[in-house]
Amino acid sequence: MASQADFRDRQFLAVIGDEDSITGLLLAGIGHVTPPPDNQKNFLVVDAKTDNTAIEAAFERFTNERKDIGIVLINQHIADRIRHRIDTYTQAFPTVLEIPSKDHPYDPEKDSVLRRVRRLFGE
């Protein structure tokens, strides 16, 4: 299979989230910065001042450009800001996962995958 080599070396997680989520996930040890020449972080801190274009650019970078990321975690309220990108994202790799944040409880109705599940079963 051609895609086999594709996900063999995907070993990192990436996060787009608010400061608290990022802090917690970094404490768990998922943070990674690539060696000096480009110094790319695998996380993006988003606050009220962050532009939607910046979020989209980060999403684009994590999903398409970097080949070493297996899972992209994104806070649900941030996913809402670039909802069209998330909904049209259909690749298997990397997996995009919407996670709840401290201030925004998790709403299963908004999750793009759960919505697909629901649509498939006609609920």
Next chain:
Amino acid sequence: MSGAADREAVFPTRQSLGIMKAKLKGAETGHNLLKRKSEALTKRFREITRRIDEAKRKMGRVMQIASLSLAEVTYAVGGNIGYQIQESAKSARFRVRAKQENVSGVLLPAFESYLTEGNNDFAMTGLGKGGQQVQRCRETYARAVEALVELASLQTAFVILDEVIKVVNRRVNAIEHVIIPRTENTIKYINSELDELDREEFYRLKKVANKKQRDTAAADAEMKQRRAEAAAAQGGEKKAPEPEEESGPTDLLAAENDEDVIF
């Protein structure tokens, strides 16, 4: 049938009839196999969606507990440690690797998390105070991330299975509604053409037989006439037995001819 014109472009010969029959049989076997595959995948798919549903709910709870423990850390350290942590993150301790699982010929990847030994970016975090809380928070978040990784592999399987099931169902439907009817039509067409050829051949033979009959009858008549003329000419000189002698062979000939026509 609706698609009387929808058939493959073949010459109506016995050979292509044989080919078509083999093709129909192959299509039916393939249809059965694909249908079974699709059913197996759908069963797996339903199981996965159910597990995704559960895992998503579980994730909500786990993340809530995790953020609570982070709040504890903030309280114990007495300030925001976010900046410090972002700066000290260098190399991922928590990584994932993908392994594969085979479900009826579809390779489903599944993530597996593992910890790399020996690097700790946050050795200094909480050194002043709140070290215990930081430690606990790290453990809680590690557990949360493990749940997330599990959910991610379910979700990947979901996306891939969804795609594969669509492809398989498309094939099943194509075989059922296009290939099989078309092959059946072709077989029907070839059969009707062959029948037609048979009838034509029979008619032709009949015609030939008729023609032969007519020809021999005509030849017969002609010969008879000639003999009669010859007999008449000879009869002018001698009127005796010769017509009788001649009439014997002519009769024989005629009988033979007759038989030939019947045959």
